[in-house]
Amino acid sequence: MNKVLMSGNNIIGEAAIRAGCRFYAGYPITPQNELTEYMAEHMRNAEDGVFIQSESEIAAINMVAGASAAGARVMTSSSSPGISLKQEGISSMAACELPGIIVNIMRGGPGLGNIRPSQGDYFQATRGGGHGDYRTIVFAPATCQELADLTMDAFDLADKYRTPVMILADGMMGQMMEPVIFKKPKKRIYSDDFILKGAGNGKSKFIRGLLLDVIDEEEHNWKLARKYSVITKNEIRREEHQIEDAQLVIVAYGTAARIAKGAIKRLRENGMKVGLFRPITLWPFPELQLRALAANVKNFLVFEMSTGQMLDDVRLSLQGYAHIDFHGRPGGAVPTPAELANVVARLYEKVD
């Protein structure tokens, strides 16, 4: 397989089509327009491929839910404000147990914010986002290669657990170009039992998110909760970088983690033993894996392009086990590795 130079947005589109995505609906918004554009151009060449530029984000997510119920591999994408609009639909897909991929190329917020890279949607992504007791699996890729691999994996996990999966990246990941090699996608495994395609003479089946009977709804909630605990047990992913001898560990994901790696290189050149813990799944969060690090490391710095959201999860993992500091740049500001290295160096002086 050849190495190609592509932008993050285009990579997501190509990986999705290769993974068998045959229904995409979306509405344009910077900085993810290239993904919608890519799907418009390439979905028509895919067998049975459907591309729809919907009249709104809300329409897009509901079209995607419908196509998913009808058995297609589906995807929609947007950026922060657009993802907010999709939340009712995502909640509904979680309730109806419909697989589907939602791509969020984050921008500065809240409100319409700006179009610069940011990580302010962490809470929305990892806490469900919409109403009701549900979670979505959240992938946070940090390289273009990972964008390709995780997009393909996202489709498999969505089918396996019959749940929406979110790919959470930011404007920088979407716009950046890197060489990428597309892996061979796995064959789709998805039972006909969950597909609505006309009962014929058989028993009718239906998919619904409205359960007026209290006991039915309670049992449905517990069923989803059991599913989420299985996901939490089996699907956690994270990367540990130069932690063997680390005195201080930076916790960061996505673009922030890349900046952190650059900072770590600078710090190590100056003799400071700093490592990185990078959650790849933001939900389920690698809580126990992070806590295990605290056996040897007593100082952690959470670095986010927000005012501190993943910080909560890190606290749940480490509070009482280690000291936690925070550095954030919200609103679309992307710090350089040199800036972060300065912040870490000041903290490192206090490490004994």
Next chain:
Amino acid sequence: MIIKTIFSGFGGQGVLMMGISLAHSAMNKGYHVTYLPAYGAEMRGGIANCTVAVADEEIASPVASEPDYLIAMNAPSLFTFQNKITSGGTIFLNSSIVKDRPNRPDVKVCTVPCVDIAQDLGNPRVANIIMMGVFIKKSGIVPDDIYLKSLETIMGSKKKGVAEINRKAFAAGFDYLKD
């Protein structure tokens, strides 16, 4: 080895294309590369820039704290980025339209009247490729034949004659510097 380069100029000067062509050719040479454009509500005549990192190891950050090279195709680019360049780095200046010079004694300056050369070639639009000729020779990041092949791949099957004028422009830039 890691080399970071910022290409900057007016929108329409082909600044992003310069970055993509370097990234593509460095990839073909076998290096790790990242290409990061400044995107947004830009317009023709506005400022455009991109950062290209080339390395023989995994590239951590595509953002440049202290780039090694700056290609400034207009004056605002020079003012914006000259203080970021690492000490000992090189600034390539489009001296056809930039009359100012960097205020730092610790960086090298390479002035190229690339718009004038392009006009002599009969096509002012190839000023960026002329600059790339100078840059590829001076930086030595990729050999000229690999670069030219990438350039053709990127330009694709656009109008005939484009490849020809680009090759000519690149050669003009490449030969502009006497070693």
